[in-house]
Amino acid sequence: MVAPLENKTSRASYLTISTRDLGPRQVDEEAVISFPTGLPGFEDYRRFVLLQYPFPTPLVCLQCIDRPEVAFVVTDPVNLVADFKLTPGNSDLPEWRGEDPKDIKVLVILTIPPGCPRDLTANLMAPLVINLRTRRGRQVVVDKGGYSSKHPVLVK
Amino acid sequence: MLILTRKLGESLIIGKDIRVVVLEVRGKQVRIGIDAPEDVVVLREEVHQRLTQENLQASTFRYSDLEEVSKSWSS
Numbered sequence: 482m483v484a485p486l487e488n489k490t491s492r493a494s495y496l497t498i499s500t501r502d503l504g505p506r507q508v509d510e511e512a513v514i515s516f517p518t519g520l521p522g523f524e525d526y527r528r529f530v531l532l533q534y535p536f537p538t539p540l541v542c543l544q545c546i547d548r549p550e551v552a553f554v555v556t557d558p559v560n561l562v563a564d565f566k567l568t569p570g571n572s573d574l575p576e577w578r579g580e581d582p583k584d585i586k587v588l589v590i591l592t593i594p595p596g597c598p599r600d601l602t603a604n605l606m607a608p609l610v611i612n613l614r615t616r617r618g619r620q621v622v623v624d625k626g627g628y629s630s631k632h633p634v635l636v637k
Numbered sequence: 638m639l640i641l642t643r644k645l646g647e648s649l650i651i652g653k654d655i656r657v658v659v660l661e662v663r664g665k666q667v668r669i670g671i672d673a674p675e676d677v678v679v680l681r682e683e684v685h686q687r688l689t690q691e692n693l694q695a696s697t698f699r700y701s702d703l704e705e706v707s708k709s710w711s712s
Binding site: 501502517518520521522523534536537538539540551553554560575583590591592593594595596598599601604606607620622626630631635 | 650675676678680684685687688689690691692693694695696697698699700702703704705706707709710
């Protein structure tokens with residue numbers, strides 16, 4: 482499970498945001514994650530927040546703040562591949578460099594075909610690396626390890 | 638498209654802070670080195686296309702499918 486990233490500090494400065502699926506939400510300003518380069522296909526949207534779904538699930542909502550219609554379903558890759566590893570080159574990223582590994586959160590985006598949810602896949606080739614201290618993130622490409630951008634999640 | 642000829646070890650400068658250098662030419666393959674600021678995304682074109690497509694598809698999920706996914710996941 483991914484720990485909630487809301488209410489990380491006591492500084493009470495809340496934003497009211499609109500979400501794609503979860504109605505209006507109040508989020509701590511400190512919970513905002515910025516993706517300075519955006520995500521491929523969504524380069525103009527930089528600010529996101531992680532939200533929990535209101536049912537038991539390994540899924541987490543990555544909601545865009547700049548555009549409420551944009552949200553992704555993400556999960557911790559260890560839910561899929563127990564020994565998921567980034568390549569050494571990835572640890573040279575500005576988000577990562579010199580950081581305590583526990584301040585780095587890695588998540589993968591899930592693709593859930595509408596109406597065929599059991600065919601969902603995970604993009605292990607391009608995980609999101611988030612620095613929890615600086616609240617900056619980036620979608621990186623894992624060159625080695627043979628990870629697929631369409632890793633099947635459920636065994637049929 | 639701007640087309641330039643470079644020799645091994647020679648570079649190009651794009652803008653004020655991007656440098657592209659030809660490192661090795663081997664048959665039909667060229668190894669290229671890129672120095673770019675951290676906020677510049679550098680990806681192989683086909684990888685960029687795949688990521689763009691995958692992210693666009695990922696954003697089309699139906700919220701109503703998520704509970705089923707969650708139940709199937711744990712079973």
